[in-house]
Amino acid sequence: MAGITPEQALVALQEAELLYSSTQIGSALDRMAALITAELAKRDPLVLLVMNGGFVLGAHLLARLHFPLRVGYLHATRYRGHTRGGEITWIAHPRPSVAEQVVLVVDDIFDEGDTLQSILAEIRQAGAHAVYSAVLVNKRHDRKPAGLIVDFVGLEVPDRYVFGYGMDYQEYWRNLTAIYAARE
């Protein structure tokens, strides 16, 4: 359940700063798709969308991948509509099975990295042959887990709360086709 009203969500959008337009995001997705194609087109990958945030990127990225692949999902969350993360909660473990698969995990944002780290550990533990990761945005700061590198990154964002294109502002605005930074 959202902690704000739709009216408050509208105010947040009016006060926000536009970071990337939908055209800029489209160009970033073209670049990501080319790199993913070069790496995975011949490896029969299983693409796992991380719910909820990863579904918008997932849909637009998948439409740019013109080779055989399969799609599944997982649902791990640690923000739950807040702007600060907590413990990871698993709502759905990866489906279908990742055992012996080449897996590409698709999420909206790489922030403090706890979510991706847990997801990659789970997938490796479940016996995946190889695991790659793709995110729409990397938030720039020095609070990432040491040694955790995302394979495919679309755009860089500053160390502010961002929303749009799958990323929520207190559960609203995943449906925006651009990316905004919330007023601080």
Ligand SMILES: O=P(O)(O)OC[C@H]1O[C@H](OP(=O)(O)OP(=O)(O)O)[C@H](O)[C@@H]1O
């Ligand atoms: O790098 P981190 O600091 O771990 O944050 C990144 C994660 O946070 C968001 O998920 P959230 O928990 O908000 O769930 P949601 O996808 O349902 O919004 C986002 O979709 C990433 O999965």
